Amino acid sequence: MSQNGAQFFEYVLRLGDNDLILSQRLAEWCGHGPVLEEDLAQTNVALDLLGQAQLWLEYAGKIEDKGRDADQLAFLRDTHDFRNLLLVEQENSDYAHTIARQFYFDAWHFLLLQALQSSSDQGVREISEKSLKEVRYHLDRSSGWVIRLGDGIEESHARMERAIHALWLFTGEMFEMDAVDIEMKERQIGCDLRALRDPWLNQVSKTLEEATLKVPADCWMQRGGKRGIHSERLGYILAEMQFLQRAYPGAQW
């Protein structure tokens, strides 16, 4: 694979891994949702993200051109080969944490996919166009819950407040531009992630304000996920997600 191809592969892998890991996290709620409607909603969002992950990873495999398909990329890589943001691998914890994680991600995901609609690459454009329609619903729902819980009862307010502060330090990584991002932006395949920061903060502030919550103050930001440096939590996610392929290599349905 040429150097150009390697960077492009890396870029698409990041897009796919974010969707895949968050989807896996949300799927943990299956059968455990606080109410039936939320159980369904949570797993519907997980399913959308899984579909999107499949499209991105299949495409990454084509770019890499070594014969790996979406399944191989999902099931036969170890933690250091995953390129997802640290935010999406954070634990579900209580419902407020799950919602805060989703809200931060959805607000960013929406802006990102919107920006990628003008990518110079047809594959990136098509997958973004398809995904954006689904993510609009995700953002609607997670914003709605931030408001309901934040502007709810004392207990739900306190929990939502804790969650949005606890996860804040994982939001910086979304807007970081490393060598891969810079090259992708120069080739007009990717977009300027830093430019998403202001509209993201506007959207987040507006929703938090409506939810009677305070926007967390600037703080030191944790990073590393995009380079494959993860928390131990990702290992547990993969141990479950990849169990079948680890126990029975090559098994197929």
Added chain:
Amino acid sequence: MVTTPNAKRQNLSRHSPAEAGRRRTRNADIWSWLEEIMDPEIPVLSICDLGIVRDVHWDGAEAVVTITPTYSGCPAMAVITDEIRASLQKRGIARFRIETQLSPAWTTDWLSEKGRERLREYGIAPPRPKSSGPIACPHCGSPSTHLVSQFGSTACKAIYVCDSCREPFDYFKCH
């Protein structure tokens, strides 16, 4: 992957008028067979009513059926692909391929009128833009209904409740 109408015309014009005629007939046949394949999760809608089948054409001696997913994670797509395959094989089409096309992204605007009517009869409120007024209850017709959740039993449906007859119902949401 995407075939433009021009390319299709050129495909036909390579053949004699009689051969072109036969191919058109076969295209119509294939469309009618696909019309018999129902969505596994909403068994009153055919995959043509849903707008999943985007195109049928011939690439030389090979039939090409182009489909598009409704939602990217819709698990019905694998079943639908299997059923298309089985249907073509059963009718003796020896050479064919099924292609997936992502763009333009599927929209509920592609739902046929017949499909919308069948949804309503089945108890699912058909999609309509927000600007065109409230979602009417498919059971009693009352316009007085409210949203319970944007996410229902499948990715394409939301859960509503009727304030008049108090029945819950699915709404096929606009996409």
